[in-house]
Amino acid sequence: MENNSNTSKIGWMALILVSLSSFIIALDSTFMNVAISNLVVDLDTTVGVIQIIITVYALTMASLMLLGGKMQDVVGRKNAFLAGAVIYGIGTAIASLSINATMLLIGWSILEGIGAALMTPATASIITGTYSGKNRAFALGIWTAIASVGAAVGPLIGGFLTTFFSWRWGFGLELVIVIVVLAFSQKLKYFPPSMKLRDIDKLSVLLSSVGILILVLGILSLNSVKNLEISILMMGAGIIFLIIFYLWEKKLINRNIRPLTDIRLFKNRNFTLGNITRLIMQLALAGAVFVLPVFLQQVTGADAFTTGLVILPLTIGLLVFAIASSRISTRIAPHYLISIGFLLALAGSYFLSFQFNLNTQIIDIIPGTLLLGIGLGLALPITGDIVLSSAGADKQSDASGIISTSASLGSSMGTAIIGIILILGIINGIYIAVDQTFPNEFSKDEIRQGLIQYTQKMGTTNITSLKGNETSNAYKIVNKTVNNAMKTTFDFVSVIFLIGFIISLFIRPLNRKRTG
Template sequence: MEQHRPSSWGVLLIVSLAVFILVIDTTTMEVSISALVHDLDTNASTIQTIITIYTLVKAAFMLIGAKLQDFIGRKKAFLIGAAMYGIGVFTAATSQNAAMFLVGWSILEGIGTVLMLPATVTFITGTYEGKERAFAFGVWGGIAAAASIFGLIFGGYLTTNHSWRWVFALELVILLIIFALHRVLKETRPTESWKSFDRGGAVLSVLGLMALVFGILMVKEPSEWVIVPFLILGGIILLFGFYFWERRQIRNAKGVLVDVTILPERSFLAGNVVAIGQKFVSAGFIFIFPLFYEMVTGASAYETGIALLPMTLGVVVFSILGARLSSSVEPKYVLLLGIALAGAGLAALRDVFSLTTTAHDIFPGSLLFGIGLGLVLSQLTNLTLSSIRSERQTDASGIYNTTRQLGSSLGTALIGIVLALGFVRGLPSGQPSPYLPGQPLLSIGISDAAINQGMEWAFVAMILVVIGMFLAGLFIRKTGKIV
């Protein structure tokens, strides 16, 4: 391993650029629904379906995308994914109707993502060691979290003042930079042949993850609740079947999609639980805060993103500082401190929301939450993946990124439901919700009690998840100061 080559940090640059476009792409589209409906001559339900399909593709095929590194090599898998993603971006940018946008964004970009994202993790584990690896993973996590808020700001600005299509133009420029720098990426030789590809495991994992994630996403639709238990239970049963199928494959010395024997490793399992919680809380916060701010004040997505700038800065700065801190402090303690600070930030925000809330009111709590989140991200990925031996890093990265996708889906679905239930609970008895899309709640006489109750319930739910993260973090083994 040549850690000190001048080009070695070029790997981190490519990885960071890749993660950046993968995250802002999703956030930007979520704040551009109205513009997409108008420009593609469709309706909001169709656009929501396209977003759901994109989420399903990423979650269902992430394990396969990671495994392909073993069959064709890490660099080749990444570059094929980047090329496919680029074709998808161009198709989406030039879409004239919803069908064309579905193919470009949901399918081609989705498949490109499952090839690129796991490789960004294994590029880091394969290139860096010690404090350099801790620093690289801190940057990786910080960029991913900050990009979601940058998507609100940048995407909101372009959608409001220009066009959502310009977001894809930015992504194409970044992809060209990635291809221009690709020579700094070191190729790895395939370690398995196509004959050993685990088709049975692939089918079980895809069907199980698709059913589970679709069921989770449908929680947001009360009219579909009748099928939700069947989807979620069916997904869980299929995933259990996948687990035992993989164990059988291992016993028979046959090829596997994922080496599931790494799952019981204490630090890896605990780290994945913390990762689910972190994505749950992050996605939940990014979902409900813009919803509140735009509904109450009529603020644009761009203005909402500006209100979250302190949180963004906290995430970016402390994800980098936290990685440096691990050379003088036990990384596990930095992680636990970050979880505690994130919980404290959520607790500070729990009771500040009302019809008269301003950006100044949420500044202290959101900054503290961002600082805590940054510290968590500075340690979590490294602590989780470093517990797995190097030859199983593709399996570990596939599982890790899949659990993160599950956490994100859970956060947006469940926190949205908790918010709605609290909101209804806070309404005066017998009063229906008079909210009309696009109309600020401030202008239609909604009571402070309803707003405060809904947001308080949502934040209490996120605080409970953070407590669970802290308990899971206690089971992560100490690694000693990173040198």
């Protein structure tokens, strides 16, 4: 009886510690989105540089996650987790003291990214090694829910700290949590290593890391039409690297050599589709949480804290339904619950696509963000259970590395792609607005020549001041531009959710016996 009690206490403590670490890692990807303007001023840089720094954080995680997952086998799950926590803590300390963009890049994007790449896969495998049966399904649901809430609540926490204190306090808060995790780390179960460092295939590490890195950098570089050709080349090169990586892993397996990642896991339909749906949801969530603060601050003039409050319905919906999803899944089959989640999120993004213009009120956005949160809350935790339950006990390090990579890749791609779609929407909106306001007065070449100067002016002009003169040409042009840009963005998000819904229809029922 005493042993069972001790095991229970250790189990709860393990869930708390790994959930706290997942929370700050996810928080890191969004809590500075509402502080972009403050970062630009304090660090004497540009919005473009800050967007790159935000994206590189998720990019660093994604490119190193497979290696981070395999390091669990080399040093043990607990030791990999703690090593990542130490590196992460050093990074967040540097970030909080940053005096320029380079220092923020090193501390936040690089060091914290490396630390997160070690911690994140270990959090999943520590849970699967500590829990079993329904307790494991519930723990995975809570783990996913807390991480998702971290991403969604980021703007609120970042907004509060930025408005009333400083964005630096956000990194300080993370450092405190890291110290707490390290202080109670003796409560984590020890998992012995199962391989040596020399057994890791170096070529596999190189191919996977470079492939993901080049792929996402190619996507990021699409923010300029001038870079179109090189962007396509980079994305193509990244995909080629990943294909070569896949073929190389297959060759190692055929030779009975231990691969970096056991690609045979992808033969399981649920494992593959679970990862794809998870990537799609993370992409859409990261994109929405990135673009909403941009609109609220640039168009409505909301401060950072108010911006965070506006996104609160998304956070609440995600948290409540993510926690409830494990109980709901006992009445509704998990694979159906994922499909329902996609449909609700699709309804939310479709609703939002019609809500944005210069007269948009905060209340207009709430129904859509709430639906987004509910849909993601229902679906995200279930995907984690489906993916990890599809892998055997001896494949948990590989499975945790892959699921963490897909989530991180989705987040980094979400910020980059949605930013690109927004820019394209602005460009197209300006063409449409000028053509409708001044029909046949300007050619496309003339509009294009003035486009750079115009967008620069928009970035330094108080758009809210235009609301007093709705009959002016300036109001008409800016209003139509804003409307088209935001509609284009959320139409794209809706299409992403639709694709995810279709894919979810092919997920097979979860085998509860196998899960236990």
